[in-house]
Amino acid sequence: MNFGNWDNSIHEYCEQIKRIAFMQRIKPENVYVDFEQKTAEIIGSRGTYNTTLNSCTCYDFETRQLPCKHIYRLAFELGFLDDLPKINRKASKAFKDNIQNEIERYKEYYLNGAISIEKFNKIVNALQSK
Numbered sequence: 001m002n003f004g005n006w007d008n009s010i011h012e013y014c015e016q017i018k019r020i021a022f023m024q025r026i027k028p029e030n031v032y033v034d035f036e037q038k039t040a041e042i043i044g045s046r047g048t049y050n051t052t053l054n055s056c057t058c059y060d061f062e063t064r065q066l067p068c069k070h071i072y073r074l075a076f077e078l079g080f081l082d083d084l085p086k087i088n089r090k091a092s093k094a095f096k097d098n099i100q101n102e103i104e105r106y107k108e109y110y111l112n113g114a115i116s117i118e119k120f121n122k123i124v125n126a127l128q129s130k
């Protein structure tokens with residue numbers, strides 16, 4: 001994933017991974033891409049945002065100065081996200097085979113008072129979800 005002036009490592013921050021997921025929920029009919037200029041107008045809940053690979057007029061970008069979901073959506077439309085990780089069967093099976101161990105690990109945190117019962121249950125639900 002290499003686009004705009006961003007260092008590649010930024011896209012692996014947890015807050016950025018959330019935005020990459022949110023980008024996938026933007027409806028195609030709300031995205032107008034200018035492929036020559038590498039810009040987009042994206043309709044959001046609070047109006048239309050003007051997006052480039054380096055900037056966006058939305059609140060999220062203006063406050064964080066890091067790629068927002070609109071920038072990721074533009075990058076996706078331009079083919080810069082083709083190397084996003086995809087689920088592969090072998091790695092997925094290895095993960096599933098280890099879920100019980102992970103649950104036991106977090107159960108220790110819970111039993112030691114390191115995490116709340118709510119957090120423990122959220123983690124278990126996430127580990128057991130599809």
Ligand SMILES: [Zn+2]
Nearest residue numbers: 056058068070
């Ligand atoms: Zn934005």
